[in-house]
Amino acid sequence: xxxxxxxPSNKVTEKGKDVELxxxxxxxxxxxxxxxxxxxxxxxxxxxxxGNSAPDKSGLPSDRFSAERTxxxxxxxxxxRTQQEDSAxxxxxxxxxxxxxxxxxxxxxxxxxxx
Amino acid sequence: GDSVTQTEGPVTLPERAxxxxxxxxxxxxxxxxxxxxxxxxxxxxxxxxSSENQETDSRGFQASPIKSDxxxxxxxPSVQLSDSAVxxxxxxxxxxxxxxxGTTLTVKP
Numbered sequence: 343x344x345x346x347x348x349x350p351s352n353k354v355t356e357k358g359k360d361v362e363l364x365x366x367x368x369x370x371x372x373x374x375x376x377x378x379x380x381x382x383x384x385x386x387x388x389x390x391x392x393g394n395s396a397p398d399k400s401g402l403p404s405d406r407f408s409a410e411r412t413x414x415x416x417x418x419x420x421x422x423r424t425q426q427e428d429s430a431x432x433x434x435x436x437x438x439x440x441x442x443x444x445x446x447x448x449x450x451x452x453x454x455x456x457x
Numbered sequence: 458g459d460s461v462t463q464t465e466g467p468v469t470l471p472e473r474a475x476x477x478x479x480x481x482x483x484x485x486x487x488x489x490x491x492x493x494x495x496x497x498x499x500x501x502x503x504x505x506x507s508s509e510n511q512e513t514d515s516r517g518f519q520a521s522p523i524k525s526d527x528x529x530x531x532x533x534p535s536v537q538l539s540d541s542a543v544x545x546x547x548x549x550x551x552x553x554x555x556x557x558x559g560t561t562l563t564v565k566p
Contacts, residue, residue, distance in 0.1 A: 373552055384558040392552045442549040443489040448500035
């Protein structure tokens, strides 16, 4: 079946512009995660959605970052007034249910470059 | 809060050498443990997972959770060139997962 998809695969923007990154999780997966991976670095947790529960936003680095998940499926990560330090690969992952022993399936990521 | 600490990298090994990547974790809750692998220019994927007190084996890799010292070390008796990648240890409870910083492994001929 189809895996997690993300769009765009690459995004180049100018400092100060807003960007939207999209994630389509695996059908039926109720949990969705966003991570940021800066060059040569590990996975930085940003936000987590589980079903209809309030999202866990504890990883968002500033109020310029926000995310929503419509209809319990597609998610959009928005970065306002982008800065050069926002340049990174943004990874989305989904998981079936809220059970802790289920694995996360990652999308291919969106590479964001802020000039 | 939860935390995961991994072997500091990078790690470089010759082909057929034995591998151990250390992972220790801290959590006040019952957790599930995972190893993910990320090959160059690819997304992370599951390598293996384990619930407490059960050893898991995948692609020649093994990991056995040791509750007494909160560890989940990754081992492989003989590495191959294709094992070069970044390895992440992670714990999961409820919905949220906590990842370690990752260890870069390079296997050389």
